[in-house]
Amino acid sequence: MKRKIAAIFAADIAGYSRLVAEDEEETLRRLASYRQVTDDFIAKCGGRIFNTAGDAVLAEFPSAVEAVRCAIDIQESLRTRNMAYPPSRQMAFRIGITIGDVVERDGDLLGDGVNIAARLEGLAEVGGICISRAVHEQVANKLSVQFADIGAQEVKNIPTPVHAYMVAMRREDGTYATPQVKKPVKAAPAGAPAWMWPAAITLVLLAAIGVGGFLTYTKLETSATKPASVASSTPTSVPVASASPAPSAAPSPSASTAPSAPAKLAPAPNLAAPASPVPPSPPPSISSGDKFVADSTPFVSDRTRSALATEYLPAGDSKAVALNINGFVGWSVAQPSEDTAKTAALELCQKRADNANSPRKCELYAVGNTVVYAHGQPPLPPLPWVRRDALVEKPYATRDVPLLRDPARARLDNLFVPGRKTRTIALGPGGQFFFNSGIDSLEESARRNLQACGAVAGVPCTIVVVDDVFVVPIPTTLRVTGFFRAADSSVIAPGERNEVARKLADATAGWNAIAVGAQGRPGLGLKAANEQAAVNSALGECVKRDSDCRVIAIGPFAVGPN
Template identity: 70%
Template sequence: MKRKIAAIFAADIAGYSRLVAEDEEETLRRLASYRQVTDDFIARYGGRIFNTAGDAVLAEFPSAVEAVRCAIDIQESLRTRNMAYPPSRQMSFRIGITIGDVVERDGDLLGDGVNIAARLEGLAEVGGICVSRAVHEQVANKLSVQFADIGAQEVKNIPTPVHAYMVAMRREDGTYATPQVKKPAKPQGAAQPNWMWPVAATLVSLTAIGVGGWLYFAKIEMLSDSKVASSVSTLAPAAASPAPVQVATAAAPPPSSPPPIPPTEKFVAETVPIVSDRSRITLAREYAPAGDFKAMAMTNGGINAFVVNQPSEEGAKSGALEQCQKRAENLQQPRKCELYAVGNAVVYRHGHPPVPPTPWIRRDPLTEKPFVAREVPLLREAGKGRIETGYPPAKNAKALAIGPGGQFHYLSGQESADEAARRTLEGCAAVSGVPCMVVALDDAFVVPVPTTLKAIGFFQVATNSSIASEAKADVAQRLSNAPSGWNAVAVGTSGRPGLALQASNEQDAVNEALGNCVKRDTDCHVIAIGPFAVGPN
């Protein structure tokens, strides 16, 4: 048996027995779909599922930060999926997380860490997350989320009260709910002094601190127009062009960082992510051919600097980081700079932000319309307000991209539409951790933006549980063959889809999809318009 410290994640479905009793077949089908979501997120964040039983999932993570980020993304994703069902049929998880000393035996984990995680899950609200004090201490300064201290809680079969915190979850309207504070445990007597638990939690935190991670691409980014002169010394910024306006915000804490670049990857200026085209040219001309010792550093917003011809590798590393950090501060962006390259080897641990396949923009007169900030889909009101004041007056070329969870990012003053699209998509993916979509270019929407129904996410045929499995391939093929006009998808109780392809307007697409669905199924409703999954307004 092997003993180790790990972040333990426990989840199960609230009211699962009732859901099964009401409709066993439908509940089991949805459980399989929802478990695919949770399993994918756990794997993405480096977790390992070590036990399952019915609707329950137990997983371990090497980092408390990644465990909490995973839990938040799971709850946000399932909240969106639940919007398609009435409250009585919604399937919501409770999640508990702790850091603890556990024993590994034949792949399974045993010990107090597992037991406490399960008890914290029982304390969590429906659709919520409850963490131990040890976890809170690890993540409080690394994740931009709010916590409510619910104090020491007495839980079953754990002799010492567990000090717990609730994670504030986002409501449907974009605001954050204040978790309900549970009744704290009664003070302990002399046989169980109160100081023991804080000491124990502190020791566990100190032991596990090595597994904490820095939150990558999580904060709001805003760069003001500013000219930075090029330096001809060996201590040179990687770009001399004016800094473009950039705005990015996340509606939810971002998912995991993109896959890491292999440590043996050779530096290629043309593939450096997020930076401007002009920066890439400077890197190709001045950094790539230079001899050692040299290094380049950058922020997750594209601010960058490099040094060449340094007396040592350590000097090159520190010089690049120092110059990059100065640039970030001068641009009022106190973001963390990290090394991207040392010599001609890429050492950047976060990898390339994921972007969708090209073409990123299709200009279609049937769907294109003037840009209106309040009509940007998926965003909260605060985000729409920021876009309304910042995007319309900004200089072309500009682009706005959004993520499936309500994240957004825009840039202006770029040298071309292609550069605006690339950097906007990379910046948005840096926040969300998944591919985003360009919805506006200059002063026009360049994707069909639904108004008859509410956009609730990106529409993906393969993962949509409403469509019958045997029909998915046909739906995907037919939609891919209709790149222009308004498309819509409707389904009924049996999952038989009705499609509208290349309609001239949104209402015609909705009516046609419903009409085709009712020929094959009953109780039909529209689930997609254009690239968006939709629900009731």
């Protein structure tokens, strides 16, 4: 690990969960398009994306000036794109920027600089930019834009207020809008000695604790005590917070394994079997405001789901559950208030995550029996998640995993290869990957990795490895550049895309390849015995219909020249 000073850029889509709920497929397609815009601007301005999570982007810049210039370019470009949509379907980013001391670990950045940038993003207006005072000092005389001083702002999990500025964004007519000034933190009255505030707060807290203790004691005298801890089933008469068994999911780029032995809640479906004529039911979708269902809780183990069903769900007092996408979880029941329960659940979850060096922050998932998780259910591919096909399977070798960088491959060699069965790797179209090991069932291993990977990628990921075997075709004749979706392919003629997608969906065994010519007419090689046979068949069919044919997809992957 090394420390450095960097300009940290944090961006997030306003109202993303609502957009997904209204039209998931259209939102994901536009997200991919908008992310291409943001990624291009970040690269042109000398930035580097070091983390993504669904609709969120974290990037570093060597210069605050370049970070702000990049943010302005992004917002103006996306504002133009949004003009094609009604206001309810517009996809607008909030952006926060600060300069801070950060720690670099395996390509990821951690520290207060990252946290403050994320909080500034939350202060920004929809389609706006919020910067810290340190950034303002660097850019105020170097960029021809206006700023609005919004003063010191109290933000979550940052002990001292952050002095912030809004960047005035240009309107369609070329003028600049005046940002809506947030209410600054009020200073303490000059005549009040500093020691009086902690003393007053202490007295209030002591009074509240006394009242809460009396009410709790009275309640316990008239009702039976229930167990409230996963670690111990001994009845207790005081409010407690419970932690889950250690999770085993591991993210990219800082993937790690912590084997667990989750219990099965029900017989797992046979993911290795061929698809049945009637497709299996997908996992239930859940969003903020829904009723809490233990079996729908994402990221966590089956054993944790069982514990939530038996320990958390029946508890009737103030309670809360917190989790992160690595599967760490903490919950708190029998608390004197919901705020106390939320704080205890978050602290317990974060403590477990920090102890395991998980880079992901814990978030509230449920308060009482109501889901409050803002990100919704992570996107998952259709079932079955794993197909076993002897024609495409081959022994696992880390060097053959597509789309990964060398540090990611090193982590797989060090952590995945020696891991216990069952273990899987989920891969996303942008090189996102999650893996785990020591899981009791293939179903759970695949589910947890796909949920975590989908939450980061923002689109469904694919299980590419089970134990010691690749379970999808891994191209060797051409270089993998991403995932392939016929319906979204811009090089296939529009009238041909649906038919290509249909034929691919029916070709569930063997090797598939797609070639396309200058006029966008495709040629398909389906259900071939090997990669070369599929490629030759696709090219042969294409040249009968078009000219200048080239292969654009092999198996589930988009491909290009080596």
